[in-house]
Amino acid sequence: MKRNFIIFVISLVMLVSLALTGWAEGGGTLRVSFAWPTYIDPAVGSDFSSSCSFVNLYDTLVYPDTKGDPLPHVATAWEASKDGLTWTFHLRNDVKFHDGTPLTADDVKFSMDRLTTIGEGYAFLFIGRVANTEVVDKYTVRFHLAKPFGPFLSTLYRLYILNKKLVEANIKKPGPYGDMGDYGKGYLVDHDAGSGPYMVKEFRVEEELDMVKNPNYWLPIDPNAPEQVRFIGTTEPATIRTMMSRRELEISDQWQPQEALKALDQIKGVDIAAFSPGTEFYLMINTRKPPTDDIHFRRAMAWATDYETVVKHIFPGAIQARGPVPQSLPGADPNVFQFHRDLAKAREELAKSKYANELDKYPVEFHWIAEVPDEEKVALSFMANMADIGINVKVVKVPWMSVVDEMAQEETSPNIVSVFDSSHYPEAGSLLESRYHSSSAATWEQNEWLLDKTLDGMIEDAIATIDRTERFAKYAKIQEYIVNLCPTIFLFEQVEKHAYQAAYVDWPVAQGQVNPVMGYNMAARFIKVYPDKRQELLGG
Amino acid sequence: MSILKFLGKRLVFSIFVLFGLSLLIFTISRVLPGDPVRMALGPRAPEWAVENMRAQMHLDKPLYAQYYYWLTEALHGDLGQSLFTRRPVVQDIKEFLPATLELALFAGVIMAFFGILLGAVAGRYSNTWIDNSVRIFSYVGVVTPSFVFAILFLLLFGYILRWFPTAGRLSPGIARPPVITGMVTLDSLLTGHFATLGNALWHMVLPAVSLALGGMAQEARITRSTISDNLRKDYIASAKGFGVPERLVTLKYLLKPSLIPTVSILGLDFASLLGNAFLVELIFNWPGFSRYGINAMLRKDLNAVAAVVMVLGVVFIIVNILVDLVVAWLDPRIRLGAERGK
Numbered sequence: 001m002k003r004n005f006i007i008f009v010i011s012l013v014m015l016v017s018l019a020l021t022g023w024a025e026g027g028g029t030l031r032v033s034f035a036w037p038t039y040i041d042p043a044v045g046s047d048f049s050s051s052c053s054f055v056n057l058y059d060t061l062v063y064p065d066t067k068g069d070p071l072p073h074v075a076t077a078w079e080a081s082k083d084g085l086t087w088t089f090h091l092r093n094d095v096k097f098h099d100g101t102p103l104t105a106d107d108v109k110f111s112m113d114r115l116t117t118i119g120e121g122y123a124f125l126f127i128g129r130v131a132n133t134e135v136v137d138k139y140t141v142r143f144h145l146a147k148p149f150g151p152f153l154s155t156l157y158r159l160y161i162l163n164k165k166l167v168e169a170n171i172k173k174p175g176p177y178g179d180m181g182d183y184g185k186g187y188l189v190d191h192d193a194g195s196g197p198y199m200v201k202e203f204r205v206e207e208e209l210d211m212v213k214n215p216n217y218w219l220p221i222d223p224n225a226p227e228q229v230r231f232i233g234t235t236e237p238a239t240i241r242t243m244m245s246r247r248e249l250e251i252s253d254q255w256q257p258q259e260a261l262k263a264l265d266q267i268k269g270v271d272i273a274a275f276s277p278g279t280e281f282y283l284m285i286n287t288r289k290p291p292t293d294d295i296h297f298r299r300a301m302a303w304a305t306d307y308e309t310v311v312k313h314i315f316p317g318a319i320q321a322r323g324p325v326p327q328s329l330p331g332a333d334p335n336v337f338q339f340h341r342d343l344a345k346a347r348e349e350l351a352k353s354k355y356a357n358e359l360d361k362y363p364v365e366f367h368w369i370a371e372v373p374d375e376e377k378v379a380l381s382f383m384a385n386m387a388d389i390g391i392n393v394k395v396v397k398v399p400w401m402s403v404v405d406e407m408a409q410e411e412t413s414p415n416i417v418s419v420f421d422s423s424h425y426p427e428a429g430s431l432l433e434s435r436y437h438s439s440s441a442a443t444w445e446q447n448e449w450l451l452d453k454t455l456d457g458m459i460e461d462a463i464a465t466i467d468r469t470e471r472f473a474k475y476a477k478i479q480e481y482i483v484n485l486c487p488t489i490f491l492f493e494q495v496e497k498h499a500y501q502a503a504y505v506d507w508p509v510a511q512g513q514v515n516p517v518m519g520y521n522m523a524a525r526f527i528k529v530y531p532d533k534r535q536e537l538l539g540g
Numbered sequence: 541m542s543i544l545k546f547l548g549k550r551l552v553f554s555i556f557v558l559f560g561l562s563l564l565i566f567t568i569s570r571v572l573p574g575d576p577v578r579m580a581l582g583p584r585a586p587e588w589a590v591e592n593m594r595a596q597m598h599l600d601k602p603l604y605a606q607y608y609y610w611l612t613e614a615l616h617g618d619l620g621q622s623l624f625t626r627r628p629v630v631q632d633i634k635e636f637l638p639a640t641l642e643l644a645l646f647a648g649v650i651m652a653f654f655g656i657l658l659g660a661v662a663g664r665y666s667n668t669w670i671d672n673s674v675r676i677f678s679y680v681g682v683v684t685p686s687f688v689f690a691i692l693f694l695l696l697f698g699y700i701l702r703w704f705p706t707a708g709r710l711s712p713g714i715a716r717p718p719v720i721t722g723m724v725t726l727d728s729l730l731t732g733h734f735a736t737l738g739n740a741l742w743h744m745v746l747p748a749v750s751l752a753l754g755g756m757a758q759e760a761r762i763t764r765s766t767i768s769d770n771l772r773k774d775y776i777a778s779a780k781g782f783g784v785p786e787r788l789v790t791l792k793y794l795l796k797p798s799l800i801p802t803v804s805i806l807g808l809d810f811a812s813l814l815g816n817a818f819l820v821e822l823i824f825n826w827p828g829f830s831r832y833g834i835n836a837m838l839r840k841d842l843n844a845v846a847a848v849v850m851v852l853g854v855v856f857i858i859v860n861i862l863v864d865l866v867v868a869w870l871d872p873r874i875r876l877g878a879e880r881g882k
Contacts (some may be wrong), residue, residue, distance in 0.1 A: 036835075037624050044626060046582055119589030120581050155715075177598055189626050205625050206636070207708070207827035208834070234825040236709065242699040242706045401574030401840070404583070425586065444583055463742075510764045527595050 009304075028531050030226035030505070030524050032069050033240055033253040035069040036206055036233035042111070042160035043118040043189035048254075049231060050121075051519025056229060058160035058194035061108065062153055067208040068330040068426035068516040070153040074195075075104065082465040084148030090458035091139040091278060097163040097195045097198045105141035109133040110164035112143070112166060114183055122158035124423060129155075150471045154425040162191040168428050197221055197525040198229055208232050211524075224528035235535060240488035244270055244499060247534050251522075252499040253505065258316065261497055269503030269537050273510040274327045277518065281320050282435075283366075283382070283489035285415065291362035292415045296353040298486040301364075302339040303346035304389045306381060311492050316376045319489035321382040323479045328493070329514050331428025333476040339490075345391045363392040365414040367406070371401045375418050378491070381408060382416075404444045417447045426516045429463040436482055448487040455481060476536040501515050543868070547861065554857045562614075563851040569615075569842050576840040580623035597621070597762050597842070610846065616668060620843030624835070629847045634685075635852065637770065638722025638830035639709060640821070644813040646744050647751035655756040657800070659763025661793060666768040671788055674760055681757020687819035690750035694823060704746050714739045747824040751817055755809040759802050766798040772844035785868060800870050808862030811856045 011055075012438035021079035032052075032398040039045030062070035062078075095103040112133045117124045127148050136141040145152065167184035170191075175182030184193070190203040197219070197233050198211040209231040213221065234240070235253045237260035245267050250472060254263065263273050285292045285301070292298055313317045355362050368375040370473070377396065383393040396414070398406070403419075406412045422431035437459050440446040458481065462474035482488075500507055506528040509521045577593045578585075579753065591700070594600045598609045613620065619629040662674035698706035705711060709724050717736050718729040728737035747815065770816060770821070780790045818831040836844035868874045 003635075039626070039709075046584070119586050119592070123589070124584040124586060176592065185626065204827060206832060207825070230712070232825065234822070236822050236825070238694050239823055239825060242694055245699055246702060246706070248707075298692065397574075401579065404575075404578075405573055472653060517757070 004468045006329070012106070016198060018168075028224075028227035029230065029250070029527055030247045030527055030529050031230045031232055031243075032242075032251040032522065033232050033234055033249055035253060035255055035275050038189070038194055038209060038231060038233070039121075039208045040200065040203060041119060041185060042158075042162065042211065043115045043123065043183070044121050044185065044188075046158075048518060049233075052522035053209060053519075054160045054232065055196070055519045055523045056198040056525075057192040057200065058113050058162070059095060059196055060102070060159055060161065061091075061156050062519045064154070064157050064515055064520060068154065068515050070156070073075050074382045080152075080155075080466060083466065084150065084152075085145045086142060087145070087152055087391070088136065088140065090143045090217070090268075091141065093139050095195055096216060098192065098199045098214060099163065099166060100216075101163055101193050103161060104138050104428075105135040105163045105450065106463045107161050108136075108141045108159075109135050110167070112159060112164045114162065114167070114180075115159070115181070117177060118185070120181060122429040125155040125158055148466060149466045150463055151425055151429055154427050157425065157520075161195065161451055169517075187471065194288065197225075197273070197523075206233060215523075216319055219525075221525045222528060224530060225525045226529045227522045227525065240264070240499075241267075244501070247501065247504075247538055250501045250505050250529065254498055256495045256497070256499065261499060264499035267499075268497050269501055271502035271510065272497055272499045273507060274317055274495050274512040275498055275512075275521075276319065276493050277422065278324060278326045278329045278426070278516050279420055279494040280324070280326045280431075281318075281378075281418065281420050281491045281494060281498075282316075282321075282324075283491055284417045285421055285487055285489065286410075286413045286447055286449055287485075287487050288410055288449045288451075289413065289415055291355040291359075292364060294341070294353045294355060295486060296349045297355055300346045300350035300389060301386060302340050302486055302489050303349060304385050304391075305339070305489055305491070306341045306385050307339070307379055307491065308341065310378055314374060314381065315493045315494070317497065319495070321493050323490055324482050324488065325431050325475070325479060326422075326426040326493045328429055328514070329423055329431065330426055330516065331472045331475040333479045336476070336479045341385070343388055350389055350391075359390050360392060363394045364416060365394050365396060366416045366418070367396045367398045367403060367414045368418045369403060372420075378418060378442045407444050407447050408442050410441075412450050413449060416489075417446070418491075421445055422518070429459070429471070430478070432475065432478050432482075433459050433463060436478075436487070438448060450485070450487055452485075489515065501534070503537055504530045506530075542633055546864075550857075550864070552863050554861075555599045557715070557857065558853055560752075561853045562846065564812075566610060566652045566847050567603070569840070570606065571601060574840055576842050579840055586664050592878060593623075599612075599842075600789055603767070610843075614881045619847040621837070622844045623841045624844070625742040625794065626837050629843045629875070632844065633829070633847060633851060634722060634825060636829040636832040638832050639724075639826060640814055640817055642723040642725060642829060643747055643751065643817060643821075643826060645743065646748040646812060647726075647813055648810045650660065650748060650752035650753040651759060651809065654752075655759025655806070656763050656799065656802060659765075660767055660798075661768025662760065662764040663771065663798070664790065664794075666764070666771070671764070674764060678757040678764075681753050682761065684752050684754065685819075686751050686816070687823060688825040690820045691749055693746045705743050706746070709826065710736065710739050711743070745822050747817075748824055750820050750823075751813055755806070755813070758805055758809060760804055763798060763802045766777065766801055767794060770794055770798050786839070796870055800867055802867050803870065804863055807866075811852075811859040814855055815852050 034049035038049035038053055042054050043059060059074050061075040063073035065074055067073050074091055074095055076092055078089045080087050084203055091105060093522060100195050116126050129145055131144045131146040136142050161512055170187035171180035171181040172186050177183045192200040197214050197217045199214050199527050201210040203213045205207045212286055213227050223506060235255045240252050243262055260273055264270055287293055288377040307320045311320050322338045349357055366379050368379040379395040383395050386393045403417060434445050436450055436455060437457050438451045438531040441449050441451055462478060465471040465474060508526050515521050550805040570581040577590050581590055584793040598606050622632055623627050625632050658674045661672040665671055696705055697704045714736055717731045720727045720730055724740040728740060729807055776794060779793050815830055817828060821831040833848035836848055
């Protein structure tokens with residue numbers, strides 16, 4: 001009995017000591033927490049974590065700078081035809097995929113065809129716009145557009161180039177895509193087929209994506225860039241706080257509540273990086289339903305709204321929005337009219353409304369998204385603001401899926417819905433089209449039901465304009481036009497906040513070098529990690 | 541023979557239960573508001589892509605036809621594709637179920653061993669300070685949800701004392717064993733990866749104990765109550781009067797019959813761990829089946845929801861049958877009653 005006990009204790013000690021080996025993760029590792037799921041197939045994912053993965057695993061023809069302007073990347077040069085219908089790109093001849101296969105024009109065509117055939121992920125940027133892709137020669141590729149599209153270059157930040165040979169070798173047949181079987185979707189669930197600065201080491205779906213530096217990357221990578229990158233699927237505040245304090249996490253996700261961020265900021269060596277990602281919070285007003293169908297009524301609400309309380313107390317750090325386009329987005333008009341709280345002007349506008357004398361008969365129904373608890377505070381603040389001018393607001397909490405169903409029809413769309421929205425590609429035209437063009441009515445992106453043919457024409461004309469300066473001037477006019485219609489209360493621009501290990505991580509974002517294209521701020525090759533400084537913090 | 545007949549009856553009955561369960565969960569998951577395919581593909585996916593996927597999943601067919609397709613494929617071992625992991629649901633289950641089973645097994649062992657031990661000691665020494673301490677522990681354990689323990693342990697042993705790892709099943713840099721059962725501890729043991737075994741056990745401590753405490757308190761309460769009741773029974777007094785050794789009286793005549801209600805509850809508690817572990821899995825970033833199930837429900841991942849519910853149904857049935865067998869072994873009245881009835 002005693003002998004058995006001794007054996008048990010010795011075994012336990014051995015197991016513990018073995019367990020502790022390998023505990024300390026080597027330096028040069030960047031660990032970031034994310035809300036899952038994430039996809040590493042560029043024809044499937046389009047959310048934040050997927051976009052961050054793509055930027056590290058794949059290359060694109062052009063690369064956005066911090067203003068959202070395109071820089072040469074895999075394409076060294078390009079030209080557009082005068083009518084804007086043909087775009088030709090000249091590729092580098094020294095880019096190789098992770099398995100050593102050279103990247104050629106064939107791969108670019110394959111990637112575009114695959115994306116638009118599958119129709120998921122970022123395919124919506126190209127479907128209906130790219131008529132076909134032509135391989136001119138081994139290192140020249142040409143896109144033929146169905147109609148002129150000025151911001152085409154900006155959409156190419158989302159065309160991630162796949163290794164055609166590798167994907168084709170892993171196609172499973174039969175599948176939903178005819179001769180192409182499953183088009184390699186099964187393989188790309190947990191493998192990459194890219195040429196990017198990092199490669200998949202292991203992807204445990206719903207848990208963690210582990211990447212290692214590509215030793216043969218065609219661009220120089222700073223020696224202090226992380227050797228390994230781990231994207232971890234958790235956003236639980238207690239877990240994040242513990243991991244940050246143990247230096248087991250370098251950058252936190254953007255979903256930490258204010259209280260958690262405050263606690264994280266207290267940890268030695270941890271700072272909060274805040275930047276505007278180009279997301280705006282809108283109170284979308286139904287312009288076809290009484291009483292919000294009256295422009296004076298809408299303007300009265302815009303004047304009565306207390307923007308300052310929202311940006312100071314409900315979403316601290318946020319900035320009041322100016323018009324329909326976030327100011328960090330290329331093409332935003334910095335001079336467009338901005339409302340502020342002025343009760344005298346609100347009452348003056350309300351008096352002009354046809355509902356002025358029967359306000360009690362027309363309550364305004366405000367639907368907020370149940371999954372975003374802070375929106376309730378906005379709704380209640382708005383209700384109190386409107387009570388100041390005699391407007392009765394009925395606040396309703398609605399699950400997101402029900403909101404989407406409601407907004408699918410004009411009759412069921414409520415007077416106001418509060419929604420966060422961002423651009424599909426880094427230009428004002430993207431938001432103007434997805435928010436206010438008639439084609440977006442009946443989707444969750446437009447509760448306004450403007451159905452304004454003049455506005456549609458202006459938007460179509462602007463995004464068909466190839467010259468950037470001319471296009472941006474047209475965007476400015478559209479923004480002014482929309483603000484005059486007052487179909488929306490442009491409440492604030494969201495500020496994305498991440499806790500990060502400032503003591504041993506250099507993150508360009510924290511120094512103000514913010515890329516306006518979603519995902520590009522997590523390009524690990526630009527982030528520097530110093531293991532020695534980390535060790536100092538750990539006390540060894 | 542009677543046990544076999546009993547098992548046969550239970551199995552036939554189980555088939556009807558599973559059929560009913562499948563019908564119920566299938567209908568409920570499909571009539572909830574919201575379009576699951578649109579949710580999965582995103583609001584900006586073109587309508588034809590959404591329609592294609594609906595057709596692939598037979599969602600363009602009437603409900604009864606959808607059920608027919610689902611049942612036929614399920615009987616062939618195909619539970620369909622997950623809308624969110626984009627993999628066959630069977631593959632997801634193979635990956636996530638062993639992780640939770642492993643956790644639940646460890647939690648179950650802790651729950652059973654310490655629960656019965658504490659209950660037995662408290663019952664044997666009822667109305668002493670030992671009994672009072674166990675009762676306080678039991679009250680606290682029963683009323684505190686497992687996620688509260690999880691957060692407390694995470695902050696105390698992970699954040700402040702740093703004795704235990706706080707996330708995942710293994711530390712980075714630790715080689716995973718070849719997959720045999722999917723349970724890292726068992727696979728490590730079977731393949732001789734002892735460093736991995738130690739590391740996996742080390743990762744298991746906090747989540748398993750967090751999960752086990754509630755059940756442990758429950759088992760302790762029940763065991764204590766039945767033991768202190770049985771202690772006052774005549775047969776115990778007679779056994780003592782006949783001079784049967786104290787140890788034999790306690791272990792054979794007192795503890796064994798006292799375990800019957802404990803075992804019944806233990807079985808249900810164990811099966812419930814699989815479904816209720818999600819918050820603990822979330823806190824310790826444990827890639828388990830329970831977390832997968834909750835995510836599937838939140839994302840309206842139809843095939844995954846149906847599969848998760850069916851798997852849980854099967855686990856409950858198996859555990860209930862096992863509990864019945866153990867109880868029959870513990871209680872000769874049930875065993876003999878079944879034999880007489882044959």
